[in-house]
Amino acid sequence: MAATTEIAAPVAEQNRELRNRALVRGWLYVVLLVLFALVMVGGATRMTGSGLSITEWKPIHGVIPPLNQAEWQEEFEKYQQIPQYQQINKDMTLNEFKGIFWWEWAHRLLARGVGFLVAVPLVFFWVTRRLESRLKPRLIGLLALGGLQGAIGWWMVASGLSERVSVSQYRLATHLTFACIIITAVVYIARGLAPYSEPPARRGTQRFAGIMVLLVLIQIYLGALVAGLHAGLTYNTWPLMDGAIIPGDLFILDPAWLNLFENPKAVQFVHRMFAYFVLVVALWHALSTARSAPGSTHARRAWVLFGLIVGQAAIGVATLLLQAPIDVALTHQAFAMVVLIFATAHWRGTKGAYPLETEVIVSS
Secondary structure, eight states: OHHHHHHHHHHHHHHHHHHHHHHHHHHHHHHHHHHHHHHHHHHHHHHHOOOOOOOOOOTTTSSOOOOSHHHHHHHHHHHHSHHHHHOOOOOOOOOHHHHHHHHHHHHHHHHHHHHHHHHHHHHHHHHTTTTTTHHHHHHHHHHHHHHHHHHHHHHHHHTTTTTOOOOOOOHHHHHHHHHHHHHHHHHHHHHHHHHOOSSSOHHHHHHHHHHHHHHHHHHHHHHHHHHHGGGGGGGOOOSSTTTTTSSOOOOOSSGGGHHHHHHHHHHHHHHHHHHHHHHHHHHOOOOOOHHHHHTSSHHHHHHHHHHHHHHHHHHHHHHHTTTOOOOHHHHHHHHHHHHHHHHHHHHHHHHHHOOSSSOOOOOO
16 A cells, blocks of 8 residues: 555656646647737738837837827827828828728737736746746746847837838847747747657757757748848749849948848848758758658658748749739748747757656656
């Protein structure tokens, strides 16, 4: 009887830890879903030219939209003071303004909602002792990243309120990439709490999978520069660009490095070339993993990742050829998030789950 009790106690404790992991993992998946929606609404906000419609940062009071005609007129008059209205939307009516206002308001409301969705359950899981010690600093860091992202979002909007008619491509790319870093962190933590049927992959495979995540993040950053400069609306041919594999006039700005960020032609070219590079590296990763771990889930995931990247490349080409209509462009952005999420899950999968804090000790 004593031996049975000695075994049953740690088994029960481990089962409790596994149940807690499932709860925390489910919560993080909900956070991930809302983050995905937030990125997509942000993309639609940008593509509809709505991002500068709210000219003030009111983290608390801004939850309440205009409630009457006078308040709507007040918001519209604030918008009329910025260059975007004065140079581009001079003929906009109040009803048309409401259309762009609601996009930006929805984007900000979702962002606030994510903050509560992280903070409130975090407190609950913490006080009910459902969090493992290793998770606590990671989740606090996640909450801090979300707060910083809100500040980055306003920093981005502020760049288009005084001299420009749109936001800075540098700040747009920073805002999107930082959102993607947060998504990566959520997926990485959640998948670290998942059970796996196979042991971790070799260290080389783990590092290679991590490199794939980094490459996808870089490509998303480059895509944001393209979007910020509206570079996808020009040179809408493929595989040639401006009639050549390597077009001319890529380095017309001085200093030369400035072309990589401010010359629309050069920015689009770099985005194209880096896409080919990511595709080749993804194939290399799939072949390498298949050789080092044939028939394993690691190898299967690597091939799925390669397939997703091929699909994303095809959507990118379609977006270019069709001159970036909003539905296709949003599909391109959504699929980029899918690739990033899967790449991160694959990376975590090669490393396996976080070690359990409880261990079952069976006396012989």
